Amino acid sequence: MLLLTCPHCGVSAEETEFHPGGEAHLKRFGPGASDDAFAGYMFERANPRGVHFERWRHVFGCGKWFHLARCTASLEVFGAYPADVTAPPEEILAKIRARRPGWEPAPAAKPAAKPEGDA
Amino acid sequence: MADQMTGGAMRWARVAGRGMIGLRLDLGDAALAGAVTGAAGVPLPAPRRIETAGARRLAWMSPDELLLFLPAEEVPAMLEAIRAGFGDGFAMAVDLSEARALFRLEGPGAREALAKAAPVDLHPDAFGPGDFRRTRLGQVAAAFAQVGEAPETFELVCFRSLAEHMATWLDTAGAPGAFPGVFARA
Numbered sequence A: 001m002l003l004l005t006c007p008h009c010g011v012s013a014e015e016t017e018f019h020p021g022g023e024a025h026l027k028r029f030g031p032g033a034s035d036d037a038f039a040g041y042m043f044e045r046a047n048p049r050g051v052h053f054e055r056w057r058h059v060f061g062c063g064k065w066f067h068l069a070r071c072t073a074s075l076e077v078f079g080a081y082p083a084d085v086t087a088p089p090e091e092i093l094a095k096i097r098a099r100r101p102g103w104e105p106a107p108a109a110k111p112a113a114k115p116e117g118d119a
Numbered sequence B: 001m002a003d004q005m006t007g008g009a010m011r012w013a014r015v016a017g018r019g020m021i022g023l024r025l026d027l028g029d030a031a032l033a034g035a036v037t038g039a040a041g042v043p044l045p046a047p048r049r050i051e052t053a054g055a056r057r058l059a060w061m062s063p064d065e066l067l068l069f070l071p072a073e074e075v076p077a078m079l080e081a082i083r084a085g086f087g088d089g090f091a092m093a094v095d096l097s098e099a100r101a102l103f104r105l106e107g108p109g110a111r112e113a114l115a116k117a118a119p120v121d122l123h124p125d126a127f128g129p130g131d132f133r134r135t136r137l138g139q140v141a142a143a144f145a146q147v148g149e150a151p152e153t154f155e156l157v158c159f160r161s162l163a164e165h166m167a168t169w170l171d172t173a174g175a176p177g178a179f180p181g182v183f184a185r186a
């Protein structure tokens, strides 16, 4: 069972007080993007064994969303960080590298090539 | 549905006549926070705490939310006073008196009854007078605070639509033989 600390209210509780919101930092490509890019945003998810970034909501507590970096294999939590960022902050990455030497974040998703003739 | 249980290690009763005002504001904004504390006469609670002054309590719900408990008949005038204090500020005061049901739990078993259903460390060193916690009881969203010490007394709110479920749960959790005695032995 995961033990999480909400960065908004400071409550530490096991995961049943929270609700998972899926993979973090998904990028939605704008108008005119290709079907492939949209399908990637919609359906493709990382499923790593190890370091993973997720969205969580303190649903039975303060109600706020936040981001979480954790290990899917050991359930170790590296840290929580605000919901309004598009990538994990350097401080979280440093904590992960300290615990998982050699680990590097996956490159950010790139939009698939636009079909010809697309405006 | 029963609205109270007497005797045993835990007594509980539904509390009627308590108004509740939901407040949304930037708690770090001295003018907005002052509008609440000034009108209510209750200090601003620290995170995860509840403050009491006379018949009123002010609970910290989230980084931008407070819940004010007060006698029901005081609600209209209080709403007016707080809204006047907010002025054009980005803040909101709403009468939520009918949104939630309020219960009072009392006795040596009250702490343990809560501990059975909430993912909260309820050891007296970890949760004491003035502590307030939004969490779940079983599968139901709830919030509770310790409001008295001798005998130990807690106040508990849950959404009104779930009050009957909560009453049944309190009866079951407080039945003779339903206490493992963890805190009593400690």
Ligand SMILES: [Zn+2]
Pocket (backbone or CB within 6 Å): A006, A007, A008, A009, A010, A011, A058, A061, A062, A063, A064
């Ligand atoms: Zn929280």
